Amino acid sequence: MSDMNLGREETRVQRPWLASYPQGVPAELPDLGYSSLAELLEKSCSLYADRKAFSSMGKSLTYRQLEEQTRKVGAWLQQIGLVKGDRVAVMMPNILQNPVATYAILRAGLTVVNVNPLYTPRELAHQLKDSGAKALFVLENFANVVQQTLPHTDVKHVVVATMGDLLGLKGHIVNLVVRKVKKMVPAYSLPQAVSFKDVLKQSRDLQLKPMQIGREDIAFLQYTGGTTGISKGAILTHANLLANKQQISLWMDAAFLNKKRPEVLNFVCALPLYHIFALTVNSLMGIALGGHNLLIANPRDIPGFVKELSGYTPHVFPAINTLFNALLNNEDFRKLDLSSLVLVMGGGMSVQRPVAERWASVTGTHICEGYGLSETSPVATVNPLGRSDFSGTIGLPVPSTDIEIRDDDGNSLPLGEVGEICIRGPQVMPGYWQRPDETAKVMTPDGFFRSGDMGLMDEAGYTKIVDRKKDMILVSGFNVYPNEIEEVAAGHPGVQECAAVGVADEHSGEAVKLYVVKKDPALTAEDLKAFCAISLTNYKRPKHIEFIAELPKTNVGKILRRELRKPTN
Structure with missing residues (x-):
């Protein structure tokens, strides 16, 4: 694919990692296969119609229902006057309405702006203003923050969801407990808002207009965590995410060469879907493979999380070091039968060796560490998924991806020397939303993204992070x-x-x-x-x-x- 090799002619990179590649994984990606994430969703919903796509609090959405609801909500978004390229924010935890809203936005030809539901009014106002979002989906628990923020934004349409919207009869009980018993819904006033249920009713007879969505169209504005300064919107195109989906798929295929592949892959989705790790590795990969994602709305409630796991047969479990550690410190978790686990992926922060070793002894499955950022969709490197040990590295660059370790002047450093990890590949963002100055700071003339992480690469092509520059x-x-x-x-x-x-x-x-x-x-x-x-x-x-x-x-x-x-x- 010519668009994947832009800039490669200027600087040829040595690729010591290719000799360490798992069997069957190509150096370069084949064609992406789809023109957009919307097309990917539609094909998966047709192919896997009767399978469960997402489950939450004991209720499941099949792929058929996911197609139907995203079509309805997408048609409603078009009907209220939103046009291709408009931004729509999603401010919800891991509940069924989250993937429905997200994929409806994409099918309508719009751009998703993922928002952390725990944002303060100041943080929310910055993200809504910066993105220019015109509509917002929010869970009622956080609507009071939206009320304080709206006057300072371009948002004209607000859809308010409740925890119980898609849970059937059980939903009434859930809403009662959330509102009256746990008092988790602060008072708010949004007179112009529409309920999520009303959107589904109003869109019953609407038709989703087919959109010409291209690979270079913007799928997501994925805001950086803001841990190192003001939050910036990484522009992620349909091509960026389709490429990363393909890269992870090829890597996963290699993992099943020596293991039996379950007919349906069950994913544990404990990381929030607004975070790039869960968005790609759980939601997007789950849909691409016809998998089933168990959504955990509040992973900090470890006893509640463990209770959910006890009735599930998990195969794929992406998480971060602190969550692995918290689970290991729970007595009931240590009693679970987790022999079904096939792939446990650690990212988001360094996985500590003591945690990895305890995890392996308790579950019988090794944590496979990978690495990426919002700006790289996110996966840039990953260890071979079939390894029977913990490498202590972030692994090898995925197909069509180059990693260089560079000094402060941009010079490539020899193997074994510590410098900044720089990444080039089809999953790397084109830049930050409306921030050419910030884009110029992180993108090199030859197409590498400067990660801000310090690391070194060994002779076999494995990279080890030593830390953030700023830390x-x-x-x-x-x-x-x-x-x-x-x-x-x-x-x-x-x-x-x-x-x-x-x-x-x-x-x-x-x-x-x-x-x-x-x-x-x-x-x-x-x-x-x-x-x-x-x-x-x-x-x-x-x-x-x-x-x-x-x-x-x-x-x-x-x-x-x-x-x-x-x-x-």
Whole structure:
């Protein structure tokens, strides 16, 4: 495909990883197969009509029902006057209405703006204004935030969903409990809003107008987490996501060469669908393969999550280190029969070796670590899925993807040297929404995306992340990477989780400070310092240790080191 090789003529890249590729995986992608995500959805819904596509709180949507409801809601969006390219925001947790709204927007020729439902009014206003969204789907639990934000945005149409909308008779009970018992719906006033159920009624006789949707049209504005500054909208085209779907499919096919492939793949969708990891690896891959996604609305409720898992036969489980760790610390989880698991994928943040080893001993399945960002749709590298060990690396570049380790001047570094991980491939965004200045900072003239992550590549083509550039600690001129400190400290049996940051030090410029959540109440700072001293050279050892009740995290579960770096007085 010529469009996938743009820029490759300017700089040929050495590809040591190809010699390590799993059997049957090509170096380059074949044709993407579909013109748009809408076409992919329609073909899957036709092919797998009677299978379950998504389940939530005991209720399932079949592919036939998914096609019908996305067609109706898509027709309604066209009928209210939205035209191709208009942006529509989705502000919902993992409930059935989320994929219905998302794929309806795509089928109508519009662009999805994924929104974190836990945003404050300030954060929501920024994203709605920046994207220019004209319509918004929101769960009623968060409608009060929308009410405070709307006057400052271009949003003209609001659709309010309830937890029980698509749950049948059970939905009335769910809504009663959510509103009256748990009091999870703050009062709000949105007189112009339409209920999700009314949208389905109003669209009963509407026809979805066929749209000419091309691969270069914008499918999603995927806003970066904002953990390193103001949130920016990564432009993801239909081609970007179709390419990443194809890359992951080829990698998964290789995993089943030596394992029996279940007739229907059951996915656990505990990461939020507004996050790029779950959007692609759960929702998009599930639909492409005719799989079944179990939606977990609140993965922080670990007992409730484990209860959902107990009645399910999971095959594919994408998650992040903090979620794996939280599950392992739950006694009921450790009793589950998880022998059905085939693929467990870790991403979003580094998977710590102690967590990976515990997971393997409890479940019998190894965590396969991968790597990506919102800007790369997201998967850029992944370990071979059939590995029977934990590599401690982020794996190999997926087909049609180049990885280079570069210095601050953009020069390619030799294998084994630490520099910035730079990525080129068909899954890499064309740029940030209406931010040519920010785009220019991260895109090189030869088409590489500068990730901001520091890493090195070995002779076999495996890349290891050492840390975010911004999180690096400088002790007496030596680079110290928080991930390394955290992985060592997490190996202590008295540590539940931890995070390392740099703090000012009059002698060394910066010193390492470790924040720790205890598993063993008897753990002392001296114990932990002695433990770290066994594995870490002097300048890397935590000089300060502070025990805290919990670590600050994003809603996805990434630890927010910048919050820990803030002065407390």
